[in-house]
Amino acid sequence: MTVGLGRLVVVMPVYEDVEASSRLFKELARTQGPQTYVVAVDDGSVRQPVDPAAISAAGLEGVVIKLRRNVGHQRAIAIGLGYVAEHFGDDQRVVVMDSDGEDTPESITELVQGLDAPDVDVVVATRKSRVETMRFRAFYVVYKWLFALLSGRKISFGNFMAIKMAGVRRLAAMQELWTHVAACVLSSKLRVTTCALNRGPRYAGRSKMNFVGLALHGFRALMVFAEDVLVRVGIACTLVAGLSILGGVVALVLKAIGVATPGWFSLAAGILLLVFLQTAALTLIILMLSGMMRGGGVLLSGSYRDFVAEVLHARPE
Missing domain, CATH: 3.90.550.10 (Spore Coat Polysaccharide Biosynthesis Protein SpsA; Chain A)
Known part of the structure; x- marks a missing residue:
């Protein structure tokens, strides 16, 4: 018709x-x-x-x-x-x-x-x-x-x-x-x-x-x-992971020169390590999901x- x-x-x-x-x-x-x-x-x-x-x-x-x-x-x-x-x-x-x-x-x-x-x-x-x-x-x-x-x-x-x-x-x-x-x-x-x-x-x-x-x-x-959102979130997670590494380096330097108070380095290093591991794992998951979403669409x-x-x-x- x-x-x-x-x-x-x-x-x-x-x-x-x-x-x-x-x-x-x-x-x-x-x-x-x-x-x-x-x-x-x-x-x-x-x-x-x-x-x-x-x-x-x-x-x-x-x-x-x-x-x-x-x-x-x-x-x-x-x-x-x-x-x-x-x-x-x-x-x-x-x-x-x-x-x-x-x-x-x-x-x-x-x-x-x-x-x-x-x-x-x-x-x-x-x-x-x-x-x-x-x-x-x-x-x-x-x-x-x-x-x-x-x-x-x-x-x-x-x-x-x-x-x-x-x-x-x-x-x-x-x-x-x-x-x-x-x-x-x-x-x-x-x-x-x-x-x-x-x-x-x-x-x-x-x-x-x-x-x-x-x-x-x-x-x-x-x-x-969703693919664009995943990539942007992945970039944000990568930046956070990078900042956690930078923070760990700063904490190590402060510990080495004797500025850090007792127990402070262990607490800061532990928190930064957890942040790094979580954001790194989330970044890998996001990259895998982004790859799975490619193709199709018709x-x-x-x-x-x-x-x-x-x-x-x-x-x-």
Whole structure:
């Protein structure tokens, strides 16, 4: 199946959120027009499964991809992009967004316009303003600093993005997409630009992501750059080991010239020896893990189908 040339394809994960997603379908039709094609990935919903009739009632065409089980927000997006990469033509523009309304349909126009530049493959949304608790803001600042320190990259965006089809196919072939979408975009070497947008309020209900889930989501981004993180930690351990050796030499010199107090040299030498042995062992383990992680990184075509129970098509009423 190939949809009409130049149509906008919107991929969204939906989990137990029929009210918000149904309103989003209508807002997409109102703001982006009836030519918008919806790919809604129902992430194993039991109480409120997505009905393709909700897409039809909004006057849109699309599909509901029902998954065999709940796989999580990021994997649901990966499955949706895998489906799009296999079934859609090269002239489509693809938007990834959440289904709760916080990624506003009105912003899609500005987001997609960035793809008109020939040297841009992906346009990601950064936030002009946020309405979160102080705890979340503090955690987010610390997380961005930690991410930059360990990976050597800056991350300031989430899942709301517009992608050319060539970029979709590249991302769909990367196993990192199943771990963390934004981090995968960073590691893909695609040409990325940013678009500052306001965050909207949820249409209905409450977010199912708690603080622990957000923390896990953040650390999964580091998993995408695990090799870089391991190397940087290994370098830090090597430096600490080197400093412990230097400290041992200084302690030995102080002992030789009679400056050290009784018992001080033995205590300092013992502590420095333990530091050296631990950091040296950790460095060797990190180097071995780094070597084991090399290779692979490409998914087999159509691997997303293993998670799909059925694909339900929707036609405008």
